[in-house]
């Protein structure tokens with residue numbers, strides 16, 4: 001990562017602002033979309049996806065995947081008909097820029113912040129809200145999520161309702177990757193900060209009430225960047241890689257706002273959900289953007305039951321080191337790794353499950369915190385040079401059977417696969433959903449792949465009326481909530 005200045009920054013030279021990543025500004029509503037193939041019976045609901053999409057041409061700097069305003073893309077399917085809508089997440093910053101007709105905030109690396117009278121006093125000298133990473137629904141709240149700052153509440157039709165502080169209880173915000181426990185209905189979150197307390201965790205009950213307010217993790221006494229988390233029946237699982245914020249260096253122009261210090265190693269924290277003392281295990285340095293899932297080792301075993309002790313199993317995508325922007329390519333992008341952590345001994349052992357480069361891994365979300373067998377991820381065929389965040393294949397793992405299946409997407413750049421379970425279906429029955437954009441002609445497609453034979457490719461493709469820039473995370477909101485699998 002390098003720090004750019006407003007004098008030298010040229011957005012036309014930023015790879016993550018061009019090709020399939022290039023932002024769109026048009027907001028579209030279209031009904032009766034053309035379907036190629038056949039939509040599965042029972043696939044009825046909304047697929048929503050968030051991603052970085054700067055409202056105006058960026059100034060100062062642009063760092064994928066954090067910078068950029070949020071844009072939500074929605075595909076609604078009802079009784080075989082499909083409609084589409086996309087909307088910006090209209091934060092106070094985006095609204096101020098729309099009034100000005102230009103970008104007022106620089107990218108994270110530039111530290112350019114607007115002052116009065118360009119913006120109202122409450123926005124002067126602030127960082128911009130960046131709720132461009134994820135979209136989740138919990139307790140009736142639809143949230144566009146940023147990296148450990150305030151999420152924005154959205155209407156079911158993607159209008160921005162305003163910042164969500166959970167009745168003022170979580171004013172500092174939450175992670176972009178909260179986890180909803182399907183057994184309890186609780187949404188567990190963490191939030192890192194630049195000031196003490198540097199790391200807290202909180203719990204929202206199934207009705208959205210705050211069950212546990214921000215609780216400091218006192219084994220963390222420096223500002224660190226943490227992107228994702230996992231849950232087991234007993235623990236909140238947090239991977240603390242040595243990515244330390246250094247805002248002073250960024251402001252002085254002597255370094256990046258986040259420094260990689262491999263000599264500090266990586267540790268995994270196990271935070272007991274009952275509020276007990278935090279356990280941790282340390283290891284050599286590696287970076288993790290995304291977990292796959294975690295569970296207590298005795299979960300699902302004969303004679304075993306969650307919550308009775310034993311090891312914790314965490315599957316995740318491991319990178320050699322933290323990198324963002326175009327520099328994060330090369331041999332770095334991640335592979336599937338399993339860490340087995342002993343809370344009692346404070347030790348862990350890691351096993352690489354596969355060497356293939358994958359990212360944006362997902363499971364059937366009804367298995368969060370439980371033993372999972374299958375996972376899907378974006379991947380690559382190796383046939384072409386891809387930018388970080390660009391994928392030309394989807395890959396599926398069956399951890400019980402071993403091995404993986406690949407669907408090569410040809411000219412399509414594909415995104416994160418999201419699982420849509422078949423209502424009333426058996427375990428593993430359902431479809432994988434994603435958005436894809438054709439590199440050759442800029443057309444975008446909503447793809448539906450069968451979970452029982454995903455390598456055979458989509459059973460249905462829906463043409464999206466605008467180009468959808470490659471983005472980050474999404475969710476499937478079925479019209480009828482299926483029972484836990």
Ligand SMILES: [Fe+2]
Pocket residue numbers: 133176177227228289290472473
């Ligand atoms: Fe993420």
